[in-house]
Amino acid sequence: MAAADWVFKDGIAVVTISNPPVGALSLAVRRELGEALARAGQDDAVRAVILTGSHGAFSAGGDIKAFNSTDIEVRPYVKDLQAQIASLAKPVIAAIDGIALGGGLELALACHGRVATPRARLSLPELKLGMLPGAAGVVQMTHLIGPERTLDLLVSGRVMSAEEALADGIVDMVEEDALAAAEALARAVLDGGRVFVPVLDRPVPGAPFDPALADMLRQQAARKARGAEAPVAAAEVIAAACAMDVTAAVAFNEQRAGQLYGSPQQRAQTYYFKAERAARRVPGLPEATRPAGIAKAAVIGSGTMGGGIAMVFANAGIPVTLVDISQDALDRGMGIIARNYDTSVKRGSMTQEKADMARARISGTTDYEAIADVDIAVEAVFEKMDLKQSIFRRLDAVLKPGAILATNTSSLDIDAIAAVTGRPQDVIGVHFFSPANIMKLQENVRGTASSPRSVATVMALGKALGKVPVLAGNCDGFIGNRMLQYYQGEAEFMLEQGAGIEQIDRVAERFGMPMGPLAICDLAGVDVGVLIYQDRAKRLAPGNRQSPIAERLLAMGRLGQKNGKGFYRYEGRERIVDQEVVDAIAAVSAELGITRRDFTDEEIEARLFMPLVNEGAKELEDGTALRASDIDVVWVNGYGFPTHKGGPMYWGEQVGLEKVRDMALSLAERNGPRWGPSALLERLVREGKGWADA
Numbered sequence: 001m002a003a004a005d006w007v008f009k010d011g012i013a014v015v016t017i018s019n020p021p022v023g024a025l026s027l028a029v030r031r032e033l034g035e036a037l038a039r040a041g042q043d044d045a046v047r048a049v050i051l052t053g054s055h056g057a058f059s060a061g062g063d064i065k066a067f068n069s070t071d072i073e074v075r076p077y078v079k080d081l082q083a084q085i086a087s088l089a090k091p092v093i094a095a096i097d098g099i100a101l102g103g104g105l106e107l108a109l110a111c112h113g114r115v116a117t118p119r120a121r122l123s124l125p126e127l128k129l130g131m132l133p134g135a136a137g138v139v140q141m142t143h144l145i146g147p148e149r150t151l152d153l154l155v156s157g158r159v160m161s162a163e164e165a166l167a168d169g170i171v172d173m174v175e176e177d178a179l180a181a182a183e184a185l186a187r188a189v190l191d192g193g194r195v196f197v198p199v200l201d202r203p204v205p206g207a208p209f210d211p212a213l214a215d216m217l218r219q220q221a222a223r224k225a226r227g228a229e230a231p232v233a234a235a236e237v238i239a240a241a242c243a244m245d246v247t248a249a250v251a252f253n254e255q256r257a258g259q260l261y262g263s264p265q266q267r268a269q270t271y272y273f274k275a276e277r278a279a280r281r282v283p284g285l286p287e288a289t290r291p292a293g294i295a296k297a298a299v300i301g302s303g304t305m306g307g308g309i310a311m312v313f314a315n316a317g318i319p320v321t322l323v324d325i326s327q328d329a330l331d332r333g334m335g336i337i338a339r340n341y342d343t344s345v346k347r348g349s350m351t352q353e354k355a356d357m358a359r360a361r362i363s364g365t366t367d368y369e370a371i372a373d374v375d376i377a378v379e380a381v382f383e384k385m386d387l388k389q390s391i392f393r394r395l396d397a398v399l400k401p402g403a404i405l406a407t408n409t410s411s412l413d414i415d416a417i418a419a420v421t422g423r424p425q426d427v428i429g430v431h432f433f434s435p436a437n438i439m440k441l442q443e444n445v446r447g448t449a450s451s452p453r454s455v456a457t458v459m460a461l462g463k464a465l466g467k468v469p470v471l472a473g474n475c476d477g478f479i480g481n482r483m484l485q486y487y488q489g490e491a492e493f494m495l496e497q498g499a500g501i502e503q504i505d506r507v508a509e510r511f512g513m514p515m516g517p518l519a520i521c522d523l524a525g526v527d528v529g530v531l532i533y534q535d536r537a538k539r540l541a542p543g544n545r546q547s548p549i550a551e552r553l554l555a556m557g558r559l560g561q562k563n564g565k566g567f568y569r570y571e572g573r574e575r576i577v578d579q580e581v582v583d584a585i586a587a588v589s590a591e592l593g594i595t596r597r598d599f600t601d602e603e604i605e606a607r608l609f610m611p612l613v614n615e616g617a618k619e620l621e622d623g624t625a626l627r628a629s630d631i632d633v634v635w636v637n638g639y640g641f642p643t644h645k646g647g648p649m650y651w652g653e654q655v656g657l658e659k660v661r662d663m664a665l666s667l668a669e670r671n672g673p674r675w676g677p678s679a680l681l682e683r684l685v686r687e688g689k690g691w692a693d694a
């Protein structure tokens with residue numbers, strides 16, 4: 001099949017992008033579109049052109065699979081196709097069904113008019129790939145919706161509905177039969193009854209502009225970027241679109257996009273895009289494995305986590321029943337859910353109508369019999385094994401055969417939970433991150449007995465819930481938290497040696513983490529961290545030590561943010577370092593006989609992040625993670641690791657696995673053998689190889 005089909009009828013040529021599944025603008029598509037537009041220009045019988053998509057997509061834009069290969073550099077580019085449209089003395093109308101993203105949208109915006117179906121979804125998502133729309137997209141959008149909204153649209157990568165696009169004049173009509181409407185529009189243009197002003201000829205809304213606009217946009221972008229270059233470049237191009245003439249602004253748009261394409265950040269983010277998609281695939285499942293459909297769900301425990309998980313199901317259109325031991329507990333949980341929805345509506349992230357519909361899908365019960373017919377039950381109660389086991393016995397007794405019995409545990413042994421049921425094959429972990437209705441990661445944990453069907457079901461469920469699912473093996477902390485202990489542990493070891501509290505957090509935040517490791521301890525609760533330490537201390541092999549600093553803080557009554565003092569003292573949102581904490585840390589150093597010294601930011605960065613890579617390698621080694629890229633997906637979505645660095649494993653490869661190995665050797669000497677290098681890492685270093693050869 002051709003990549004761009006041509007059908008001609010009654011003076012109108014319908015040119016269809018045909019590149020399933022998403023209509024990416026591959027070289028073949030671009031070439032055939034170029035030929036079709038040329039043919040339309042030369043053929044006098046063609047009076048107008050309709051440009052449309054197929055398989056439920058107009059176009060997902062640039063061909064990501066060809067990024068950083070030579071195909072992408074071969075003409076025609078999208079800008080060449082736009083120039084062809086502009087020079088065609090015949091109307092070209094885009095008929096958009098489904099997605100019009102990136103280059104697909106830029107192409108549509110170069111047409112004379114646009115008709116969308118109600119299913120159309122429009123976006124310029126290039127910043128997620130560490131780049132900019134390069135075919136004038138930033139300038140086009142600025143001319144349509146103004147500078148501030150364009151920046152927000154680009155930085156968030158938000159998807160616009162057909163309705164929103166219509167309200168903003170991005171599309172001219174929304175019609176179920178977009179082809180028929182596009183044809184009518186084309187004829188109206190031909191009859192002289194309809195005149196379209198090209199997008200780039202429209203005045204930028206909001207003009208004239210404050211001369212300080214460029215700085216304001218730049219600062220706004222930099223605040224959100226956490227070190228990513230593309231948002232700042234976007235702000236610069238938007239400012240140019242407001243200040244320069246169109247030709248110069250378009251040239252600047254192309255130039256800035258060209259500078260980002262091929263940059264380390266663009267490569268990291270493109271790697272990451274593929275990583276998320278690879279994570280959905282589970283190797284080794286029998287071919288006949290089919291996921292069970294999930295039409296009804298239950299969540300056990302109506303606390304913060306359980307309530308959040310219930311919202312996730314409800315938001316995805318799946319009716320869900322919350323189960324708790326008392327009506328009081330249920331009422332409290334339902335109250336929190338109601339408040340969360342109110343907040344979403346107030347913030348504008350959800351319409352009142354959607355929130356009401358979602359809330360109506362959540363019901364509550366204290367009676368397990370009431371959930372007998374659900375397809376999945378997710379337990380989300382305290383992290384206590386005997387409590388979880390008693391719940392699983394009850395679930396086993398009431399749930400219909402074939403239902404999935406899932407636990408949201410973040411650390412407990414899935415096998416020990418499964419063992420109390422008569423159906424361990426249906427038991428599996430689905431670990432959501434808090435707040436569950438916001439955080440994207442769904443770490444699915446396969447127990448020894450979990451069946452392929454259970455695995456396939458929770459992986460498919462993740463996608464249906466709008467989450468990013470990753471499969472982990474059953475071990476202490478699974479993929480993410482198992483690594484986290486080394487990151488936070490080393491932060492405290494560095495405090496003992498003389499690094500400053502603020503310095504450590506500043507380095508982590510400048511690296512791109514949303515919050516430094518010590519501020520995170522305060523957020524999670526120093527008491528919570530100490531409980532985990534104390535529990536781990538019982539299992540630590542000889543020769544491994546943990547820092548006593550957090551315990552000291554707890555003894556001083558510093559619980560973290562919840563009582564306004566932990567590693568920091570909190571005044572509103574401001575973090576202030578207290579002298580008594582500095583003194584307490586110095587006392588620990590003295591007791592341990594450690595000579596305090598200054599740290600460079602570089603050393604702190606290496607000592608925080610390299611241990612993550614080493615532990616990740618151990619997870620690959622023992623099968624906890626299926627691929628290095630899965631670990632990156634967990635860290636980006638569950639812990640806020642900056643996408644523009646690709647994830648810890650990708651980052652580790654960029655800085656050099658040899659350095660990571662050397663760091664592990666030196667930390668093992670200081671902190672204990674469990675910090676030592678992974679055998680896999682040592683082998684890869686010896687053989688000069690990377691994760692692809694793991």
Ligand code: COA
Pocket residue numbers: 021022024025060061062063064065066099101102103125126129277278
């Ligand atoms: N170029 C090439 N392939 C693309 C693509 C693109 N622009 N967008 C998606 N694909 C591929 C995916 O890699 C996937 O391939 P795979 O099955 O071999 O892994 C397939 O299309 C389906 O995509 P997937 O993301 O699994 O499906 P989805 O329905 O969840 O989402 C999109 C579809 C298009 C919304 C999503 O893939 C997306 O956001 N793509 C990026 C679009 C983009 O950034 N365009 C601008 C590029 S400059």
